Amino acid sequence: MRLHHLYEDTAPWACFDEIKGKKFEDFKEVNKMILEVTDKVAGKNGNIVDIPIVLNIYSHTCPDLTLIDLPGITRIPLKGSD
16 A cells, blocks of 8 residues: 655545556445455455555545555464464
């Protein structure tokens, strides 16, 4: 997730690197798209994959910041991980 600070007082919006040319202003729709893109990339079982999902959020209320979630250790066994 990449947070981008905007200096002008505008409505926040988001975009995914995986979905070119689409700008999301409704963050409920962003939440739905996170689930859809995750299912597309990692499968319905939530497999661990090395393909990143990049979400950019632009707002005047957030700092410039990049957050990276590294896949790896899970405390709950996944189906089919025998």
